[in-house]
Amino acid sequence: MSEIKQDKQPKLQPQGQQQQKKKFESPKREAILDLAKYKDCQVRVKLMGGRLVVGVLKGYDQLMNLVLDETIEYMKDTNDEVSKDKTRSLGFTVIRGNILASISPMEGSEIIYMQTSD
């Protein structure tokens, strides 16, 4: 009897560990937004700090780091407002995911009103 128990115990322990591991495994997380839809499309990206860039989405990762091509940044003016005409071209860029504030496709959206310095 005691021999059998000893045999079983080591077998049981790993099983218990496996169960524990399963318990702590978080449910599989899928990205809330499937950026594949926007691939090779123009997107407007707002960043923390108030920057606004527009570019063609070329790539991304799980952390929402982005790769944009033909990137254009709308510059802030002296009043700290983003203006429509003051832009600069950045070209091929990598944008950090942790400072990303919003991302939306350009197609199907238009600027209704944008603040100007006046």
Add this chain to the structure above:
Amino acid sequence: MSLPADILPLEVIDKTIDQPVWIILQSNREFTGKLVGFDDFVNVIIEDAKEWIVNEEHSELVMEHNGRMLLSGNNIVMLVPGGKKDV
């Protein structure tokens, strides 16, 4: 499950190692220099960095740093492989 995107951002950064890079921070400050390395947080080491303050119209060179410089990833917004274009 979606297929992974063809171009991964960190791969792009990895490919710019040993090449000029232009790093834009949340503030109006920017750095250019040669990218030496980076980590998962995109803390970055650049060599012979130039520090710029950017206004609407132009960017002003405020400092040149010799040797290597560690730049915290905390404030980095954008990285542009190839360096600064408009100067």
